[in-house]
Amino acid sequence: MFNACSTLFTVDLYQKLRPHASQHQLVRMGRLSTAGVVLIALAWIPVIQGARGLYNYLQSVQGYLAPPIFVVFFFGVFWKRLNASGCLWALVVGFLIGIFRMGVDTVATMKLCGIENGYHPGSFLWVVNNINFQYFSVLITLISALVMVACSYATPAPDYARIGGSPSTRLRRRTGPGRAKAGSGGTSSFPRSFSYAFSAPISISPAKSPAERIDPK
Numbered sequence: 001m002f003n004a005c006s007t008l009f010t011v012d013l014y015q016k017l018r019p020h021a022s023q024h025q026l027v028r029m030g031r032l033s034t035a036g037v038v039l040i041a042l043a044w045i046p047v048i049q050g051a052r053g054l055y056n057y058l059q060s061v062q063g064y065l066a067p068p069i070f071v072v073f074f075f076g077v078f079w080k081r082l083n084a085s086g087c088l089w090a091l092v093v094g095f096l097i098g099i100f101r102m103g104v105d106t107v108a109t110m111k112l113c114g115i116e117n118g119y120h121p122g123s124f125l126w127v128v129n130n131i132n133f134q135y136f137s138v139l140i141t142l143i144s145a146l147v148m149v150a151c152s153y154a155t156p157a158p159d160y161a162r163i164g165g166s167p168s169t170r171l172r173r174r175t176g177p178g179r180a181k182a183g184s185g186g187t188s189s190f191p192r193s194f195s196y197a198f199s200a201p202i203s204i205s206p207a208k209s210p211a212e213r214i215d216p217k
Helices: 002-017 023-043 044-052 056-077 084-110 124-130 133-154 167-173 192-197
Strands: none
Touching: 002 023, 023 044, 044 084, 056 084, 056 133, 084 124, 084 133
């Protein structure tokens, strides 16, 4: 994980900001970023210790950060009207909500000054902190989907010529009204290899006896 974080920071951020950096500078920045990630991990140990177990903590973090990514990939495959602006704002809004929930949980777990016994019952932060992370994950998914659709339809449609090879477009081309369905005498939407595999005649020869297997020569 440390190497992955170091690579993401060095290649996707540092190298973009300094495109003319030498290999020596990139390696040095990679080492520094690795050391920084290690220090952050060490400082985060008390938060994990105060949580409800390591497994539940990892599942909750994934539930807070993964929904917007799922929404972008899932809707992007089956809905060609959605564009880059909708995807971007869905990711931004979803991540902000997830990070907000992580911050609320972290403050309550650390029992900082003023909230040693948790948030005040009935307050907004108390309600957010007491929602099960799985339900909150569903909430983030719904909000990200609404933001993605609203922003996509509020901005110009994408260039359909550029997305002609998307999975949704290929699926419509195969199952569209101009293509005959399988078994109706027309062209099937299945690949030819499947048609040959299921339509080729199968011949079963009787088993030969040991005497018939002997070469007559």
